Amino acid sequence: MKLVIGDKNYSSWSMRPWVLMKHFGIPFEEIKVWLGEPDTRASILQHSPTGKVPCLITDDGASVWESVAIMETLAERFAQSPMWPRDxxxxxxxxxxxxxxxxxxxxxxxxxxxxxxxxxxxxxxxxxxxxxxxxxxxxxxxxxxxxxxxxxxxxxxxxxxxxxxxxxxxxxxxxxxxxxxxxxxxxxxxxxxxxxxxxxxxxxxxxxxxxxxxx
Known part of the structure; x- marks a missing residue:
């Protein structure tokens, strides 16, 4: 899988799925797009229809955007990992x-x-x-x-x-x-x-x- 993110210093939304995947040992390729540049939106649009980060590209090529949707997708795909409480x-x-x-x-x-x-x-x-x-x-x-x-x-x-x-x-x-x-x-x-x-x-x-x- 691939995770499209912005600057780690600034991109709060990018941090959320990245930290989750790192914590649970889920392998992924990081694609970083610098924010605030003339070509930022065009670069992100190659991966995400919103032109915003983060975006997860799954191993079957699907794009998942919005951090909550990304993390719900990860919770489904890695159900053995307690991303949500069991109760x-x-x-x-x-x-x-x-x-x-x-x-x-x-x-x-x-x-x-x-x-x-x-x-x-x-x-x-x-x-x-x-x-x-x-x-x-x-x-x-x-x-x-x-x-x-x-x-x-x-x-x-x-x-x-x-x-x-x-x-x-x-x-x-x-x-x-x-x-x-x-x-x-x-x-x-x-x-x-x-x-x-x-x-x-x-x-x-x-x-x-x-x-x-x-x-």
Whole structure:
């Protein structure tokens, strides 16, 4: 299989399936397309009809786009791997918070974008962004209290992959978190697959000016 992604420093959506596949040892070829270039969209359109990353090219040549669809496809194809919780109620909960991440938190996305290289402590703290942070903090604490950690539903899974880029944002912008949420963010940062993504991101030398400036 092939996974089409953008810059590891900036592309939060690309991070989600990449980290999931790395964690579960699913082999794939990485196709990286630099974002913010004149030919970016044309390059991605060779693989994805939306012109956006990520896109999974399966071993039978099918294109799967949107991170949630990619991860659902992986969960079907690798059913032996516990990407979703085995318990039905926990699985429904995990799907709900993953869908909430996919569809929501627009203020956080706008004001605290992903830039792993950067450090913008205390910036981007608009009321809307802080409301999103508070919701995420509460959501994480509820999962950790209910399922006992160390990850949201016990073991690392799709829900954690969905929130991994949020942790990258929090590491850059440093909003205030409760101690349980902050401890979870540290554990997720230290997960081997996440560390592998961070290491690759730190080696990139492709700055996008818009993401490098914070007033």
């Amino acid at each position: 039905a109620a926990a699985r429904a909960h995990a799907r709900s918070i993953s869908a909430e991440m996919h569809a929501g938190f627009g203020e956080l996305r706008t004001n605290m974008w992903m830039n792993i290289h950067a450090s913008f402590p205390g910036k981007g703290a608009t009321p809307g962004a802080l409301a999103d942070v508070a919701r995420i903090d509460a959501l994480w604490r509820d999962c950790l209290d209910t399922y006992g950690g160390p990850f949201l539903f016990g073991e690392f899974g799709i829900a954690d992959a969905m929130y991994a880029p949020v942790v990258m944002r929090f590491n850059t912008w440093r909003p205030v978190l409760s101690e349980p949420a902050a401890a979870y963010a540290r554990r997720l940062t230290d997960a081997p697959a996440v560390q592998a993504w961070i290491a690759d991101a730190m080696r990139e030398t492709h700055p996008i000016a818009y993401y490098e400036t914070c007033e």
